[in-house]
Amino acid sequence: MTTNQQEVLLKVENLKMHFPIYRGVFQRQVGSVRAVDGISFEVYRGETLGLVGESGCGKSTTGRTILQLYKPTSGSVYFEGVDLAKLRREPLRRMRRKMQMIFQDPYASLNPRMTVEEIIGEPLQVHEVASPKEIKERVKELLSLVGLNPAFATRYPHEFSGGQRQRIGVARALALQPSFIVCDEPISALDVSIQAQVVNLLEDLQEKLNLTYLFIAHDLSMVRHISRRVAVMYLGIFVELADRNSLYQEPLHPYTQALLSAVPVPDPVIAAQRKRIILEGDVPSPVNPPSGCRFRTRCRLADKICAEAVPEFREVKPGHFVACHMVK
Amino acid sequence: MTEYLLDVQGIETHFRTPEGVVHAVNDVSFNLKEGETLGVVGESGCGKSVTMLSILRLIPSPPGQIVRGKALFMGQDLLQMSDTEIRHVRGAMISMIFQDPMTSLNPVMSIGKQMCEPLMLHLGMSKKDAEARAVQLLGMVGIPNPKERLKDYPHQYSGGMRQRVMIAMALSCNPKILIADEPTTALDVTIQAQIVELVKRLRDELGMAIIWITHDLGVVAGLAQRVMVMYGGYVIEEAPVKDLYAHPSHPYTVGLLGSLPRVDDLQHRRLFSIEGQPPVLYQTPQACPFAPRCKWAIERCWKENPTLESISDGHRVACWVNIHDKGARS
Secondary structure: OOHHHOOEEEEEEEEEEEEEEEEOOOOEEEEEEEEEEEEEEEEEOOOEEEEEOOOOOOHHHHHHHHOOOOOOOEEEEEEOOEEHHHOOHHHHHHHHOOEEEEOOOOOOOOOOOOOHHHHHHHHHHHOOOOOHHHHHHHHHHHHHHOOOOHHHHHOOHHHOOHHHHHHHHHHHHHOOOOOEEEEEOOOOOOOHHHHHHHHHHHHHHHHHHOOEEEEEEOOHHHHHHHOOEEEEEEOOEEEEEEEHHHHHHOOOOHHHHHHHHHOOOOOHHHHHHOOOOOOOOOOOOOOOOOOOOOOHHHOOOOOHHHHHOOOOOEEEEOOEEEOOOOOO | OOOOOEEEEEEEEEEEEOOEEEEEEEEEEEEEOOOOEEEEEOOOOOOHHHHHHHHOOOOOOOOEEEEEEEEEEOOEEHHHOOHHHHHHHHHHHEEEEOOOHHHHOOOOOOHHHHHHHHHHHHOOOOHHHHHHHHHHHHHHOOOOOHHHHOOOOHHHOOHHHHHHHHHHHHHOOOOOEEEEEOOOOOOOHHHHHHHHHHHHHHHHHHOOEEEEEEOOHHHHHOOOOEEEEEEOOEEEEEEEHHHHHHOOOOHHHHHHHHOOOOOOOOOOOOOOOOOOOOOOOOOOOOOOOOHHHOOOOOHHHHOOOOOOEEEEOOEEEOOOOOOOOOOOOO
8 A cells, every 4th residue: 555645634743642630739740641642643635544442542532632622742733734733722713624523422422402403503603604594404414414314403312312313423523524533432332233334324424525534442343444544552652553454464563463362253163263362461550651662561572671762663564653672 | 941050931021111111021031051151142222131130030120020931040930939049049159240340349348348248148158268268269360469459449440350359259159150241341352351261261160151141242252152142122043152153044143243343354345234223112012123124024024023943953043034045144
């Protein structure tokens, strides 16, 4: 895959997001949760970049920080060449039209007191891009686009099932015709048979509207299905980034290898033959990450150098990045 | 009769709600042999948990009511037992672990105290013996420094550790059956793999039977010997694990398997999606509950609810259509 010739839509450089911890009477800062701790990557127009990792690894924070929902501690986020981290107020607000988000919980992310029309029309209203009459029309269009009956516009969220609510969330994200959407675990709260419906919808919309997705999930099989390239996060940093097939077929980082081997395969014959790498223990705290390589405390290959030096996130094969001392 | 450890016959459970009587479990029958692992698969609301809770009589009543059925455990009907007898069964013979270990543990009681309580209550151990046994159990489920960690409270344990504690507690009285209700759903894949390996090891060491309730067809494939698929409160397919994945014969099972992307898929294929949503049944259905979502439905499906019929050794399906003749994936 010659990704180099494609247009870079989003470029993240050494992005850090640290949340301060305050203690005591005077609320002095005693430390910080290093949720995202220096990541750099690019997203090309029209692709889906999958982002996987265990809970607490910083994948959702990455998505939110890119959209400037959190103000990054340091680093840059270039969207169509403009550094979002430097923008304030009105210019940032205008950029926000181009980047939207779909949330994990379709129950918590829709206001129960607003009708579907108000929910989907709100971004249009806030950004003052359409008259009330146009908004009504646009909402109907959006509803049919996501496979819902336009007549549902006057209903309230509680009248819909989980899968339908997620469709409403998708319609809201599409209202301002964005080019980039962060999908933050959009299917994990849904039942298995409904997950496929939503994923198929996202794929159809991508094709139709030339959307770019950052797809955050912990379900590695689904990420493989939907993404063109996949990044693996561990404790605030990227440990591996490669196109889908090379990552899943030849994972280089020991963490990726363990993660992939832990995914259950729905086939008893293969499941019986597969060798699993069982990781010991839990993820360390992001307040005090281990020195050197952050994965070394659970790594079966860990050596002296891993405690001393931070492994560089380097390109070992074209398009295949990995941060590990043991990978030659 | 006594060859089965657990023989469940025609269980039916209803819930009274303001909208009407919900038929949550409908004529569910299954059995379990000693040392066997049964996977129970289905989406939320399909009745898989309620079935198991009914057997243990843990259904809150009202609004719940077990309308009919038998649950023979070593020849004795659990549903006819006195409260004292069923308490003994629940404590020492059949244990259950749940999805969220945090809500199952008491947050203001140390782990050690919570573990010793059932040992002293059900097995009549002294405090000293119970503590020694608790340390042994924690060690068995792979908790480092079990002696020191007894004094800790649940919030000092991570999610995976808490689930290990739950397993240790469930095993403390050497149960004959362990019922696990989505024990790994709230956990990350790496921790899930740890727990599944642990349960497999303990099963082989202790020889207990397991009922593993899940919505994840992946976990069951590597763990169970037999799988039962539920939909709308009915068992719609049951088969030995290899048979089920190689020859799924109910349109719903076929759909579920087709809707799963696989981590070993090389080609990008469109996911098979089952349109529509699972039903909530307010009365005994006159049609197949899956018919509205089924692409193979024929006229008969709308008139009669199919019963479970045997199609090969140990493989039972509730469907009027032989979907293999109609070009379903083999």
